[in-house]
Each structure stands twice: as structure tokens, then as C-alpha cells.
Amino acid sequence: MSGARVPVEDRTRFLERRELKTTRVLSLIGLVLLWELLARIGWVPRLFLPAPSSVAGEAVEMVASGELFRYLGSSLLRLGLGFALGALAGIVIGMAVGIASLAEAVVMPVIAATFPIPKIALLPLLILWLGIGEPPKVAVIALGVFFPMAINSFTGVRNADPLLARAAVSFGAGRWSVIRKVMLPSALPMIFAGLKLGAGTALLLLVAAEMIGAESGIGFLILHAQNIMETTKLMVGIVVLSLLGILSHWVLTRLERLAIPWKHN
């Protein structure tokens, strides 16, 4: 027998997914170190990018004075409510539009037309209709969350395997059953992508939301700090947003795993 004896190796290893939890943490630590470095070598003036160490100092002060928690409290409420409303509306409308051609023809052009309207141009109308209390703030966030949710849910439903929908119908499933038992689970990965985008967008829009008559909140903190050029405070606000971003991403990734067990075993 000529030729060599070659062991067969699993060539799909590169498709495997590992968790690499420490790498994740290291990556964030690296980010902070990079930032500190940038600040230290004086490449960027303190005014534009205060060092993490000084931001941390400011944050400690703001925690000690209770200011930060007060701000966080009022923002979390707005974020939570806005996110929930926007996500729910986005999923419901996105899925409806995905399944019904008529709904699609009526709603999609409206979505495409209203999506690009800048939030700040809407503020006067929101004030007129919703006042300057919590409702317009929640509305700004909900609006922002709505679009990615709707478009992703729509795409998810549209790309559900038609064979499975037909299988469901063959067993007597009506429109509603098909939506709940076929379209929804099929669309779940996209819905979760939408939720991740929505969570980021909600945080992003906190500043716009808290432009209206807010006296506290992380968005207010950022706006105010920027207005008076208190960059260290500004960075405290941004770091809080970032941490909330990481947190929400992590929570959604966990939830996704629970909600889609058939892909994660």
C-alpha cells in the first residue's frame, strides 16, 4: 500500500461556536485601556476625550451624591416603557404586514415614508399632542424602536419556510394559528435582531427624548453637559449608555437562547 496514512480531521471546526467569555470581558477592558492611552499620550485634548480615570472619578462623585441613580431611575422608566411599546407595535405590525398583502401594500409605503423623518422635527408636534411630561419622551423612544422591529419582523415572516406554513394549514391551522405557530417561531431570530437594534436605538434616542422638558435622566445629563461643555460629565453619561447597551445586548442574547432552544443544543 503506497501513500501515507492520513487521519481524517473534522473540517467543520471553524463553524463551531465557542463562548469565549473571558475574551469578551478582555475586549471591553481593552477598549477602556485604549481610551486611557489615547487620553494619556495627549493625542486628543482632554476637552474632547477625558481619560477614563477622570471620568470614573466624576462618576464616583455622581454616585456618591445620588445624582447618577436619580438620573438612571428616570431614564430607565422611559426606556423601558418606550422600548416595550415600540417593540410590541413593531412586532405586531411587522408580522401583520408580513402575512397580509393588503396590510403590506397599505402600511409599507407609510413606514418607508415616515421612517426618515428626524425626531427633532417631530418634537413640536409631539409637544402639541402629548405635552411635555413623560408621554412625548416615551413616544420618541417608542418611535425609534418601532422601525427596526417592524422591518425585521416583516422580513422574518416573509422568509418563513412556506412548506411549514402549508404543513400547518394541512392540519387545520387558520391564519391566526399559522401566525402564532409558524411565522412567529420562524421570525424569532430576526425579531431578536430587531430587539437588539431596538434596544440600541432606544438608548441612542434617550438624548432626543429628554430634550423635551426633562430635568433629570441620562439623556438630559448628556445634553446638559454638552450644552455647557462639561465633557467629563458628558462621558459619564455616555459610559452609562454604553453599559446599558452591553447589558441589554447580553440580556437579549440570553433570552434569545431560551426562546430558540431548538437551535442551541
Next chain:
Amino acid sequence: MSGARVPVEDRTRFLERRELKTTRVLSLIGLVLLWELLARIGWVPRLFLPAPSSVAGEAVEMVASGELFRYLGSSLLRLGLGFALGALAGIVIGMAVGIASLAEAVVMPVIAATFPIPKIALLPLLILWLGIGEPPKVAVIALGVFFPMAINSFTGVRNADPLLARAAVSFGAGRWSVIRKVMLPSALPMIFAGLKLGAGTALLLLVAAEMIGAESGIGFLILHAQNIMETTKLMVGIVVLSLLGILSHWVLTRLERLAIPWKHN
């Protein structure tokens, strides 16, 4: 033979997709009529929501004077470039992160952390690093497009059928081939959802992008009209954004159909 003679009907008809082109157009006309009505009955003040008729008048004037086309021209360049850069970066990084666990562990936390940073808080750094010409404007748009693209591409790759990836590997496909020939086509529906979101976001961010050093552009028009309280001009700007939104959505839907022929026959 007792019982009735019942014809079998296609019970999957509700799953069918019709085009309903006229409904689409009617929907938009309805939207404009609703707006006109709202303005006419005085539910919204003229000052903040001028009637479509007067907006149309102003638009005609701006077209006649060439102003609108000049604005459109400078914005389209920024939009196009920003969109292209952001989308490309989003697809490349999103897919890389989707396939390689290490990339995922390093990049995803950074994406989650930077996504919620409001663009206006970034303006100082952008000015410092990129100046006040076109680069920071393009960068603002590219940044906005990047996140939905990256998260959707990531999700698309993650949800590719592992059986097909394994089939490709069995025929000698390496990592790169698998990405191009399996992951990319699998992710296309999500990538297109990302592009639609990205297009909307790009338009949305035009205002933020043209805050600095812009002398023309639709975002500039909106901002400036708001500053000088020319609400009719402001609405012209918003209507242009809306039209661009509809146009881009339509173009992307067409492109999607061309790019995913196997789902549309």
C-alpha cells in the same frame, strides 16, 4: 352516498402574496390627504404643520430656483458615500463576527457598547479628527448605517442552515468559500432588511450630519428652516426625505428580488 359534495379549496390562499401596486400608491395619497385634512380643520397649527398644498407651492418655487436640486445634489453625495461605507463595513464585520467566534467575542461587546452613543455627542471628536468638510458628514451617516447592517448580517450568518455549510465543506469549501457561497446567500434576506434600515437611518441622520459646516443639503435645509422658523421650507425638506425613503425602499425591494431569485418564482 349521504353527506354533501364539498369542493376542495386552496386553503393556503392567505399565504399568497399579491403586488397591489395601486393600493400602495393610494396609501400614500391617503397619507397626504390626511395631512391636508389635519391642517385644514386646524387640529395642527399652520405654523408647525403647513398644509401639503402650501408645501407643494414652496417646493415648486424651490425647484424653479434650482435651490432644491442643489441641496439634493450635495446631500445625495453624502448619503450615497455614507451609506456605501457604512453598509459595506457593516456587512463585512457583521459576517466576520457571525462566522468567527473569536471575532464575535472581541467585536460584539464593542458594538453593543458603542451603538448607544448618540451621534451628537460624537460630533466634537469627529470635528477634531475629520475636520469640518465632507468627511465628518459622511462619517455620521456611515456610523448610523453600520450598526443595523452589522447586527442583521451577523444574525443572518448565525442562522444559516448548518447542513448547507457542512455540505459545502464536504465538497472542499474552505472558510472563505463557505462565507461567500453559503453564509452570504443565506444572510441575504437579513442583509436586505439591514439595508432598508440603513437607508432609513442614513436619511434620518442627514440632519445630524449637516449640522456642521454645511451650506446646502436637505439636512441643512431642515435645520436652517427650523432655526429661522420657515416651517413650510422645513416641511419641504421632510417631504424630500420621505420621498427619498420611499424611493430607496422601493429600489432595495427590487434589488432584493433580483438578488434572491430562488425565493421569488
Next chain:
Amino acid sequence: ERKVKVGVLKLTSSAPIFVGVEKGFFKAFGIAPELVFFQAAAPIATALAAGQIEVGATGLTAALYNIVLQGEKLWIVADKGREWPGYPLVGIVVQRELWDKGEIRSVKDLRGKRIGLTTLGSTFHFHLGNILEKEGLKLADLKVIPLQAMPSTVEALKGKQVDAIMVPQPFPGRTEAEGFGKILAWAGDLYAWQIATVFYGKGFAADREKAVDFMKGYVKASRYYHDAVLVQKDGRVVPGRNYDEVVQITAKYTGARPEIIKIGFPYQDRNGRLLVPDIEKQMTWWVEHGFMKRAIPLKEIVDTSFVEAAIQAVKE
């Protein structure tokens, strides 16, 4: 010709600069200003600190002082707008209904009310505080609600979300015209102060000759502007010889309609001189109210030598 990048807002308040460019006053001194337009005041200060522009012309806000406090040098060198008695610029507008009911007829009546303005730490905020103090009130005696943008602020008054607002022209007039607002007072009548100035970046200020030459053009433009649109007789503006020209130049640069521009030009010193003591007072006030950590010695932020040198050099 030496190029100078000048950051300005595309608003009537920048009219003197527009006049200087359009009439060739800068050019006469070998300066070619390159206007860079901004849609908000904050980025002008940032761009100046980042060295992206050399001269800035905008409102005097806490932000500017804080930039200097954080180590980026820039200089306040000339006047670019003041609140001045007889020149309606920023107005305090109350709800028509409250006025009619007699609930608010003077600044004193604002106690316990809700007042909307754009941002905390803005010129309006400072101004409101000072007016209140003059009337024996404190900021804490009423509720200040920041609404960021002018339209939002006006809309909040209309929607009765706030009892009064503090906004610049042309908004006060419009609220009256639409019938939901009543101008309680013009801020300038209650309290004169330095609202906007011209700034020099560190590098530009160091290039003394160029900086003075720029200022020469600016002084000339100021005088031209002042004589055309600011001269008053018996409390009314008497249009100067070049009134229409200045209106037209302003319209050209801002895109605003002439009738709106004519509602009023902001007052500014004929020679571009600063109200230096007021600047010190402002800093003290910001520090007191927590918007600045400490005051900056005047000589580290104000430099009147450019404008003085220019006034000397430019003959009438």
C-alpha cells in the same frame, strides 16, 4: 490675500460679518474670510478649540468658559451682539390667557410659574436669572423647563405646557400674531448685557498682524451695520442710508424673508467694543449656579487689544 476660516450661524445675528464679506471690508485689509456655517452654537466653540476654524462668532455661553477651563485656549475679542434697551431681541412671552386674566402682568408675577427656554446654561438662562434677581426673585422661585429647540419652546406655550417662555425674535412677535402669547417684556429693557461675541482661536490670536487686520475689517463692518440699521430716534429705528442693502445682504446669507429680518437687528457696539465688566459678572453667575467649576481671570480670556488696535487704525 490671507484666508481666515470663520464659523458663524446662518442667522440675522451674524449680519455684521455678512456685511463685512459682502462689502469687501475684510478684503480691503488683505483678508479673505471663508465662512463656515453651523446650525448650532456649540459646534462652533468645538471647532474653534479643535483648530478647524480660526474665528468664531456666536453667543457667550457657559460652554465657552468651560472649554477654556479644560485647557483649550481661546480669546473673546469683540462685541457681536448685546441686549440693549430699546432693541427688542429676546422677549419674555406669557400665555395670552394668563395675561388677560391678569395673572401675569409683570416679571414679579412669574413666581411659581413654569418658564420654557431652550437650554440650561444658555444665554437665555443667564439672562433670565439676572432679570429675576433684579426684581428680587431667584431662579429657584420658578420652574425653568429646557425644551432645546425654539419651535418646541413656542409649541409648549401654545399647548399651555408652560406659562411663559423666553425666546428671541421673531418668535415673540409671532406668538402675539397667532393670538396665544403676550410679550411681557423685552429682556434688553430690563437688563443690558453682552450676548454674543467674536472669538479668536489660539493660533490665530498669535498671528497678531493677521488678527488685527481681520479686526479692522470687522470694525468697519460694525460701523456700517450700526449706521444702517441700529440708529434710533425717539425709541424707533431710523433706517439709515444703507438699510435696505443690509437687509438684502442678510436675506441673501440667511435665506430668511426680508419682512422677518426687518423685525429687528440685534444691537451691537458701533466699534465692536466689548462690555468687559459684564463678562466677569457672567462668569461669577455661572460659577454660583454650578455651571462652571471656577471663574477664569479676565486677562486669560478677554483680549481687547485687537479691537482697540483696529479702531485706532480704521478711520471713520
Next chain:
Amino acid sequence: MRVVIERLSKTYGDRSGKSVEALQSIDLGVEEEEFLAIVGPSGCGKSTLLNIIAGLLAPSEGGVFFEGLRDGWHPPTAMVFQEFALFPWRTVLGNIEFGLEERGVAAEERHARAMRLVELVGLVGFEERYPNQLSGGMRQRVGIARALAVEPAVLLMDEPFSALDAQTRQLLQVELLAIWERTRKTILYVTHNIQEAVFMADRVAVLSRRPGRLIAIVPVELGRPRREAMLGDARFLHTVDLIWGLIKADAQQALAEGGS
């Protein structure tokens, strides 16, 4: 319940204008309580036919009628799909329970019935597995169990045992016949195994190559219940040969000409 197929044709359209004629003017009556097997070359339209009967596809011409439908529940059919069509997000048990859920069967009874079927198809121990954790044959058995669970008036089976080994297949054939003899439902059974068709069915419908036309309906003259021994019966062999002869020429031509 009778299933009457009248002048049924189906042409698949295509955006690009190419179209495939899958079925051509099929006339066929399936009697009450009949076990009808359908055989025919690959691509002749067997799956298409079952899909139309199940109400999952609109015919181009003609139609299908149910005669003598008694109980109110719609649809009266259940289908074993050629591609299995399991719901990936449901466990084995969840898949089997699907049809029962749609019929509003209470949770407990659902579970009990599903468990009985899990046993029947030999999947005890895999109740909580998802389809992607099963082998091909195991998946197919879940599909069979799902259709049997609803006890439909008409059972449509599209190559239900194709992924099973000979032994399991034989066991399940016997089980299916036993169920059928007990419950006497109408069964339409697509298979590519002529022996199987003859062994199981009352009649065998033979389709031509695409576009599928009905070449013949061959009655099977074997008694019930069928037993393994009958596989050597002369009538059995004769019927198999007859059917084989019918499709042989047709199929050979099909392969030679390709899909043209």
C-alpha cells in the same frame, strides 16, 4: 368519505415564463374506506396531486370534491409530507400534538394520544428531542405519527416509509394496515415501491411520466388482512408485473428524454 378528482390539471407557472405541466386531466374516484396506492415516475406529479387534495395548492383546471363528508371538522385530511415538514421548534411530542391542538383536543388527551403514537413509531425516549437531533428515518416517523394522531377521514401519505430500513418499514406497514382495518379511513398512499403498493392497497393508480396522466387503475385481488405470505402469491406477483410493465416503457422514455 369519497374523494372525487375531476379533470384535474396543474401547470406550475414561473415568473420567467417557463412553466411545467405537472398533472394533465386526472379523473379518479377514491371510494369510501378505500386504500388507494399511487405510483408513477419521479416528477410525474404525485406530490402535486396530494397537495391539491389536501387543499394546499390550487389546481389549474378541474377540481377535487369530497362526497359524503359527515363530521364537521375541516380539513378532513391529514398528510405525511415527502419532505417530512416537521416544525423545527417543536419537540417530537410537540410535532405529533400539532394537529390535535388545531382540533382543540384537551392537553391531557393530546399528550396521551401523542405518547401512544410515539410508541407506535418506536421513538420512546426521544419525545423531548427536536427534529435536528433525529436521524432521517426518525424524522419521517414523527411525520407519520403526526398525521395518524388526528385520525383523519382521508389520510394522504407521500412516500411515508422511504427513509426507513427494511425491518422498520415492514413493521410500520403492518401497523398502518392494522390501523386502517380498525378505523377504515380512506387512504391515498404514494409510493415508489410497486411491491409495497400492491401489498398495501385495494387499487393502484398508475401515473404516466410528466405531465402526469392516469394510465391505469389496477385492482389488487388479494384478501384482507394482508399477510407477509401473500408476497409469494401468484396474484400478487402478477399484479406487480402488470404495473411494472405499465410504467416501464413510460419511465424509460422519460429518463432518456430527460425533463424535456
Next chain:
Amino acid sequence: MRVVIERLSKTYGDRSGKSVEALQSIDLGVEEEEFLAIVGPSGCGKSTLLNIIAGLLAPSEGGVFFEGLRDGWHPPTAMVFQEFALFPWRTVLGNIEFGLEERGVAAEERHARAMRLVELVGLVGFEERYPNQLSGGMRQRVGIARALAVEPAVLLMDEPFSALDAQTRQLLQVELLAIWERTRKTILYVTHNIQEAVFMADRVAVLSRRPGRLIAIVPVELGRPRREAMLGDARFLHTVDLIWGLIKADAQQALAEGGS
């Protein structure tokens, strides 16, 4: 090229801790140019075994070796997947060309070779169709053509003809044997049809019910080329009976015990 399987075991893990032992200590050498059939009950690990040999799955213990690998191209295997695993975004032709692309075959030759295979599997006229426009059997034939196209040193076939009607199946069996006799590649052929296994193979490996163990390797004492007439040959029938006997008890037990 020889394929040597040594003490190969595979246990599928599961996050929830449940695990399934699919293969248990398999020792098997597949000779150069050998046609080896593998039979065994549903769920016994046949697909698992082929996947490991193809390098698509890591074994839990033991390993697989290629001996006497001559040409440089990796992988030396090509696989016909039980679930077809066609690329939905590629046409029939595109699917068949895939492996050739990966081997860097020039476009023209690729096309020519793919067209020849389209003809071989009887899909002329469907070259530009997407998989979702094909019938089950047509899809399976595309999968076969895709694997044949690369002319691998080792061909792994997982129930390649299961979705084909008897006639098409027979034609393709003959074609496969002809190709094998011409090119003399090593073939591992999983089937659930014992007759087919014996008719096609040099040896038949019989696996036990899950966890799959190698019960026996039965050599087939029939000459080459195989002809239809041999189906009546006493040696043929004897071998079939032998294998049938081997797995019968085992399989029956498997079904009775379910998956426990």
C-alpha cells in the same frame, strides 16, 4: 485508497445533559476500489459514520484514516446527503458545479461536466431550475450528480436512491455500477434496502441498532458486472437472507424497546 476506521465511537452531547450514543467502537477497513454497502436500522448511526469519514463531524473516540492517498486534492471524499442538502440559491446546474468550482475546474469544463451529469440523472430541461421547483426525486438526483461530478477518490452515499421510483432507481443503480467499474473509486453506500445492498456491493457491513456496533461484514459472492438476472441467483438470495436474519432480531428488539 483505503479507508480505515479504528475503534470509532460517537456520542452526541446535549446542553441539557441528555446524550445519545450513536456509534460504538467501530473497526472497519474499506479496501481500495471496494464497493461497501452499509445497512442497519433507522437511527443506528449510518449517517453519523459517513459524516465522520467526510470530515464533517468529530468522533468521540477512535478515528478514521485514509491510506494510500495519492492525488493531492483534499478532501478526497464527496457525499450524497440523505437530506440532499442542495443549495437553494443555486440552480440545478449551479449545484452540480459546486464541487468542481471548489476544485478550481475552469468554467467551461465545469459546465460540460455538469451537463453530462444532468443528462445522466435525467434532468435535461431543468438545468436552470432552483431546487424548490423540483420534485423530491429530482432533488435527490441533483444531489447524486453533484457528488459524481467531482469524481472523488471515495464516494459516500447516504441512501442516495430513497426518493426515486423503482424504474429510475434501477436505471441509476446500473449507471452507478458502470461508473464505478470504469473509474474504480472506493464507494461507501448506505441503504435500507438489503436487496440493493447485495446487488451493488462487494461486501455489506451490517450495523446493530443504536448504539451502532458492527454486527457482521458479509461478503457478496457475485461476479461483476452485476446483471438484473442475478437477482434470482441462489447466492444472491442466500446473502440477502443471511443479512436479513442478522438484523431482524436486532431491529425488532429496537422497535419494541423504542429509543430507550
